[in-house]
Amino acid sequence: MTEYCARGLFPFICSRRFSSAVFHRRYHVVQISPVNDLIAPTAKRFLLGVYKRLTTPRTSPHPTTSHQKPSHKRTITMAAPILNVESAKRLAAHRAVDEHFPAHARHVGIGSGSTVVYVVERIAQLSREITDGIIFVPTGYQSRELILRAGLKLGSIELHTDLEVAFDGADEVDPYLNCIKGGGACLFQEKLVAISAKKFVVVADYRKLSPSLSTHYAPGIPIEVVPTAANHVLSRLISLGAVNPAIRMGGASKAGPCITDNGNFIIDAPFPDGFIPSPTSRLSHQRSISPTSSSIGLDAGAVQMGGERVGGLDILGKEGGHPGAAVGMGVGGNEKVEELARVLKNIVGVVEHGVFWSGDKKPVMAYFGMEDGKVETRTLHV
Known part of the structure; x- marks a missing residue:
């Protein structure tokens, strides 16, 4: 062959x-x-x-010429990055500190919650020449521990009532910068620190944006009450339109009710379908306003009620043992939020409620870490 x-x-x-x-x-x-x-x-x-x-196929070191058949390579288009929630919180917290931490501060308030962890993280990265001369005032045990672990000077709201700025998180924020706070049961001290600050700045992630309070945050409005007045407060809340208000339990590690730093109970009061104003209130004669048709400005677009998304954003409430999102229009517009805040304040036995509104303190600016890696801001227009 x-x-x-x-x-x-x-x-x-x-x-x-x-x-x-x-x-x-x-x-x-x-x-x-x-x-x-x-x-x-x-x-x-x-x-x-x-x-x-x-x-073995030959590979030419020379680039493809016009008479050669070009190679066909698949082009992959990269989508915008989707950040996890913790990364979004960090971005918002760091930017808030960068833009609002005073150059010559003496007293700074530090709030509670998971986002505040990254606020303290950013502050600890500042020069010691800046932070060594500042006293940091906590809103509760958690923020106290954050301050100490970061090597910062610890103060107290009893001794330092004049703060240049206070940073805190939020459980829900509406288009008017009304906030619900108190998911961590520190609402009384959080509000005390906020009203003591010249500037109050909220830091959160995209899930906290809401078309109306008590739509995204399923547990509703946290209310700190004197234990002996709990049943009276529950009865009044039901008459105002709250749906199944309940005393917050302590969880698996605590038999019985959650006890605040002040020795009180917390009642969670959802108002998914608004509240019932007093007959003498001018709001009692107004038609109920839904976020889909009201003057509430929504950047996120239409509201899908009864589903998994409201205002184009994921609902809250499914993490940490919460049962899911409230379904309904929520408290409503700015006037209704203010009316409800006043009514809650006047109930005998209520120490404080978790609505941060113009009668107490609204943030001058709120920072939201978004899924796409950006940070969106909302500014209070007076």
């Missing part, structure tokens, strides 16, 4: 005996003379090497 193509070469050269082969590669010919069994192993190795060279 005198001629084999590369495809038939390998079985041929693996035989014990062979005579000759002619290998063609383009215009080059290699002639192998007859060999005997003594040199067969060497010839086999040689032919195997030739076979590999013939069957």
